[in-house]
Amino acid sequence: MAELFKVLTLDEARAVITRHLPGKRAGVVVPIMESLDRCLAAEVRGVDDVPAFNRSTVDGYAVKAKDTYGASDGTPSYLDVGGEVLIGQAPSGQVKMGQAWYIATGGMLPAGADAVVMVEYTEELDSRTIGINRPVAPGENVIRRGEDIAAGEVALTAGHRVRPQDLGLLSSIGITEVEVAFKTRVGIISTGDELINPQEKPYPGQIRDINSYVLYGAVADSGGVPRLYGIVPDDYDKMRMILERALGENDMVLISGGSSVGARDIVFKVIAAAGKPGVIFHGISVKPGKPTAGAFIGSKPLFGLPGHPASALVIFELLVAPLLRKGAYPACAEDFAMEFPVKAVITRSLHSAAGREEYIRIKLKVKEGQLFAEPVLGKSGLINTMIKADGLARIPSGKEGVEAGEMVEVKLF
Amino acid sequence: MAELFKVLTLDEARAVITRHLPGKRAGVVVPIMESLDRCLAAEVRGVDDVPAFNRSTVDGYAVKAKDTYGASDGTPSYLDVGGEVLIGQAPSGQVKMGQAWYIATGGMLPAGADAVVMVEYTEELDSRTIGINRPVAPGENVIRRGEDIAAGEVALTAGHRVRPQDLGLLSSIGITEVEVAFKTRVGIISTGDELINPQEKPYPGQIRDINSYVLYGAVADSGGVPRLYGIVPDDYDKMRMILERALGENDMVLISGGSSVGARDIVFKVIAAAGKPGVIFHGISVKPGKPTAGAFIGSKPLFGLPGHPASALVIFELLVAPLLRKGAYPACAEDFAMEFPVKAVITRSLHSAAGREEYIRIKLKVKEGQLFAEPVLGKSGLINTMIKADGLARIPSGKEGVEAGEMVEVKLF
Numbered sequence: 047m048a049e050l051f052k053v054l055t056l057d058e059a060r061a062v063i064t065r066h067l068p069g070k071r072a073g074v075v076v077p078i079m080e081s082l083d084r085c086l087a088a089e090v091r092g093v094d095d096v097p098a099f100n101r102s103t104v105d106g107y108a109v110k111a112k113d114t115y116g117a118s119d120g121t122p123s124y125l126d127v128g129g130e131v132l133i134g135q136a137p138s139g140q141v142k143m144g145q146a147w148y149i150a151t152g153g154m155l156p157a158g159a160d161a162v163v164m165v166e167y168t169e170e171l172d173s174r175t176i177g178i179n180r181p182v183a184p185g186e187n188v189i190r191r192g193e194d195i196a197a198g199e200v201a202l203t204a205g206h207r208v209r210p211q212d213l214g215l216l217s218s219i220g221i222t223e224v225e226v227a228f229k230t231r232v233g234i235i236s237t238g239d240e241l242i243n244p245q246e247k248p249y250p251g252q253i254r255d256i257n258s259y260v261l262y263g264a265v266a267d268s269g270g271v272p273r274l275y276g277i278v279p280d281d282y283d284k285m286r287m288i289l290e291r292a293l294g295e296n297d298m299v300l301i302s303g304g305s306s307v308g309a310r311d312i313v314f315k316v317i318a319a320a321g322k323p324g325v326i327f328h329g330i331s332v333k334p335g336k337p338t339a340g341a342f343i344g345s346k347p348l349f350g351l352p353g354h355p356a357s358a359l360v361i362f363e364l365l366v367a368p369l370l371r372k373g374a375y376p377a378c379a380e381d382f383a384m385e386f387p388v389k390a391v392i393t394r395s396l397h398s399a400a401g402r403e404e405y406i407r408i409k410l411k412v413k414e415g416q417l418f419a420e421p422v423l424g425k426s427g428l429i430n431t432m433i434k435a436d437g438l439a440r441i442p443s444g445k446e447g448v449e450a451g452e453m454v455e456v457k458l459f
Numbered sequence: 460m461a462e463l464f465k466v467l468t469l470d471e472a473r474a475v476i477t478r479h480l481p482g483k484r485a486g487v488v489v490p491i492m493e494s495l496d497r498c499l500a501a502e503v504r505g506v507d508d509v510p511a512f513n514r515s516t517v518d519g520y521a522v523k524a525k526d527t528y529g530a531s532d533g534t535p536s537y538l539d540v541g542g543e544v545l546i547g548q549a550p551s552g553q554v555k556m557g558q559a560w561y562i563a564t565g566g567m568l569p570a571g572a573d574a575v576v577m578v579e580y581t582e583e584l585d586s587r588t589i590g591i592n593r594p595v596a597p598g599e600n601v602i603r604r605g606e607d608i609a610a611g612e613v614a615l616t617a618g619h620r621v622r623p624q625d626l627g628l629l630s631s632i633g634i635t636e637v638e639v640a641f642k643t644r645v646g647i648i649s650t651g652d653e654l655i656n657p658q659e660k661p662y663p664g665q666i667r668d669i670n671s672y673v674l675y676g677a678v679a680d681s682g683g684v685p686r687l688y689g690i691v692p693d694d695y696d697k698m699r700m701i702l703e704r705a706l707g708e709n710d711m712v713l714i715s716g717g718s719s720v721g722a723r724d725i726v727f728k729v730i731a732a733a734g735k736p737g738v739i740f741h742g743i744s745v746k747p748g749k750p751t752a753g754a755f756i757g758s759k760p761l762f763g764l765p766g767h768p769a770s771a772l773v774i775f776e777l778l779v780a781p782l783l784r785k786g787a788y789p790a791c792a793e794d795f796a797m798e799f800p801v802k803a804v805i806t807r808s809l810h811s812a813a814g815r816e817e818y819i820r821i822k823l824k825v826k827e828g829q830l831f832a833e834p835v836l837g838k839s840g841l842i843n844t845m846i847k848a849d850g851l852a853r854i855p856s857g858k859e860g861v862e863a864g865e866m867v868e869v870k871l872f
Contacts, residue, residue, distance in 0.1 A: 078657075078672065079672070079675055079676075082676045082679055082680065083680065096666070096667075097666050098661050098663070098665075098666070099663055099664065101666075101840070103767075103838055103840045105719060105720045131664075132652075132664075133651070133652045133653045133664070133693070133717075133719050133721075133722070134651075134652040134653035134654075134664050134665055135662075135663075135664045136662070136663035136664050137664075150719030150720060150721060150722075151719050151720070151766070151840075152651065152653050152666075152717075152719055152766070152840075153653075153664070153719070154663060154664040165720075189838055189840050189841065193838075193841065194841045194842055194843050195843060201846075202846070208676075209676065209680075209872055210672075210673050210674070210675070210676025210677040210679075210680060210772065211673055211676075211768070211772060211842060211845035211846055211872075212676075212846060213672040213673060213675060213676040214669040214670065214672050214673035214676075214768050214842045214845075215669075215842050215843065215846050216657075216672070217657035217667055217668060217669055217671070217672040218657075218666070218667050218669045218842055219667075220657050220658065220659075220660070220667060221657070222657050222658050238546070238547075238565065239545075239546045239547040240546045240547035240565050240566075241547075244491075244629075244630035244631075244633050244634070244635050245633065245635050246633075247633070248511050249548075249549070250511070250512055250548075250549035250567060251512065251544075251545075251546070251547050251548045251549050251550075251566070251567040252511075252547055253509070253510050253511070253514075253565075253631070254509075254630055254631050254632075254633060255630060256627040256628075256630055256631045257627065258630070259491065259492070259623075259626040259627045259629070259630040260623050260624055260626060260627035261623070262492055262623070262626060263492075263495045263621075263622065263623025263624075263625075263626040263627075264623040266495055266623075267495065267496065267622075267623060280546070304546075304565075306518060306546050306563030306564050306565055306566070307518045307563060307564070307578075308546075308563060309546070309563075353564070353565070354516075355624070355627050359623065359624060359627075387801045387823070387830060387871065388800045388801055388802075389801075389802050389830075410800070417800060417802075425516055425602055427514070427516045427564075427565075427602050428602065428606065428607045429607055429624060429627045429628050429631055430607050430608060430628065432624035432627075433614070433615070433624055433625060433628050458800065459622055459624070
């Protein structure tokens with residue numbers, strides 16, 4: 047059965063997943079503070095101009111810029127103080143030719159004024175007259191009406207993940223609720239006759255389940271809602287029953303393991319029989335992580351992840367996390383390059399088979415301002431290599447390894 | 460009053476904050492799944508050896524390595540199949556000289572065996588004999604007992620922030636609860652007579668509060684528990700009353716604004732009068748963000764942040780976020796270098812005054828595999844420059860700017 051499916055590259059696997067993803071789903075409306083770190087289900091547009099008036103960015107005097115032209119320390123421009131702008135209020139009059147109005151940072155520019163002179167460049171001659179030592183250009187030290195967001199302008203796009211500054215933007219335009227994408231519910235199943243729960247004491251031959259907890263954390267960190275279905279024995283009927291339940295109760299399901307060839311066969315048979323359209327790939331040319339299977343059951347993605355914890359987490363980061371974070375896949379190669387934004391010098395040479403991508407667990411060190419990536423060597427059956435690592439370095443499939451001293455691209459955990 | 464305090468560099472401000480921080484505080488015990496993204500209050504050590512037995516990392520045959528020496532395609536080593544290791548169970552016997560036991564990935568190595576030959580390098584002659592085409596070294600394809608974590612070994616250090624893989628490590632050693640640091644409660648106060656709440660409609664001269672919501676998100680994203688105290692007018696007595704309440708109810712307080720010089724003076728007077736040891740700096744040589752004040756009231760940090768939203772968020776990222784994330788400051792220059800791990804080519808020349816650090820809002824672009832940082836120009840009174848930006852590029856204080864084409868260090872939002 048396995049032989050019917052081609053081993054895909056990572057990019058091919060991403061493309062075929064993207065083709066099977068359902069279209070836009072309805073979102074849920076939440077108060078803006080609950081939208082943090084979630085993706086907008088619809089774009090947000092400015093309601094009114096922000097700010098609603100021309101605003102001073104400094105403490106100083108609102109003036110007509112042309113009244114300051116030619117001003118210098120030696121030949122100041124003398125202007126009459128026409129009034130003072132009170133913070134939070136409309137000015138009580140307008141700036142006439144030859145006049146200056148005192149204005150504090152954030153104050154509303156009076157009609158007639160088109161710039162603000164910083165108080166540092168003025169001197170008070172008496173209570174009614176100031177000297178200006180430096181000219182200002184029209185618009186200087188002023189935030190124009192609508193300069194932050196204009197009415198009707200797209201403020202945030204659909205799919206955008208809400209960051210702290212976006213909350214500020216939303217509040218600035220008077221929006222207190224937004225529609226965000228539903229959190230993806232992810233069912234997590236571990237398989238393997240050797241596995242026991244963490245609170246149990248292992249008999250010889252048994253080990254405690256690692257992948258359920260790694261994947262729980264990875265799903266939660268990526269913005270999904272994880273739900274554990276525990277350890278299922280290497281038994282077709284039991285696995286099929288649990289998988290059906292998990293598919294019914296979630297939007298996506300991850301099965302990890304089993305580690306042995308027999309267990310892997312059962313997992314794959316259960317995945318292949320779970321429904322239509324079914325398996326879309328079986329095996330990817332990525333190390334670690336080759337024994338990965340992908341399927342769609344209706345519109346729900348179903349992944350068979352490797353049993354080795356390091357492999358399972360690498361594949362999760364590359365294939366699954368983007369689905370949870372964006373609700374859709376990186377659309378282009380440019381986005382993919384952004385996944386590995388850190389450049390570091392690798393500290394030892396590593397061999398890699400051409401024709402597959404390799405992801406090396408690395409520890410970052412800084413020496414004289416330069417970042418170095420030190421490979422954390424160790425079997426992918428160990429969890430501790432992922433503990434010691436700060437991130438993953440990528441060796442593209444076209445290369446047969448890297449030489450010590452070469453630059454590599456790194457993604458941080 | 461302001462003149463009594465020196466303007467500090469960012470490093471000096473960090474150092475003086477670190478000196479005033481209280482020592483270790485007691486933590487709280489939570490189930491491991493709730494410890495995700497929180498900091499451990501105490502180190503965690505291995506309880507038993509993980510794995511508790513020598514474990515095969517492949518499907519194949521457990522052998523004595525020396526029985527395979529010299530084996531090749533032309534001259535295979537012939538071994539008797541002594542038995543099969545069942546997954547999750549202790550082997551029913553031991554491997555004798557000249558014997559091989561079938562073992563699946565994850566199986567427990569039988570006594571007498573010291574390596575596993577991958578099934579790909581064996582051929583079955585009959586049900587009781589196999590030929591081995593390639594020699595193995597002792598330990599090959601085996602995870603040794605305790606190789607992941609040995610009993611008593613430090614598995615995770617105090618202060619470590621729990622990641623998904625750490626949950627896996629904890630479950631592997633049978634730990635279901637850990638002690639994590641309390642989440643820092645942070646009171647947030649906005650000041651400014653021009654501010655109104657987001658659900659209100661501004662009169663001329665008024666704008667909606669931005670900083671409360673930006674800081675709410677920033678505190679939550681850094682692992683703290685934000686609590687908003689709303690907008691306080693530029694009035695000494697009212698501000699003092701709210702600050703006292705916020706200090707009583709939180710572990711840290713942030714006051715942002717007011718934007719005008721009069722409002723800033725009131726904020727600073729209130730901070731200076733809030734208690735002992737009091738103000739530790741007033742002004743930092745960072746752009747944007749100069750009008751920042753730091754104080755300690757007892758063991759509680761109190762920050763007066765700039766009124767401009769972009770400035771407030773930059774200072775939050777540099778000074779406040781590390782306190783919330785780690786419960787303590789980066790201890791050394793190496794950690795600081797790690798804050799700006801991304802290197803990108805800046806796309807335009809920018810001037811910067813020597814003697815102060817500058818943080819430029821930038822948008823990242825990828826072109827032919829190279830990262831470019833495009834400055835997002837705009838006044839720091841605008842929120843939209845922070846919306847358009849992907850992160851901050853640093854111009855060190857020793858430099859008088861950067862030239863287009865130079866490498867800059869970037870921190871992503």
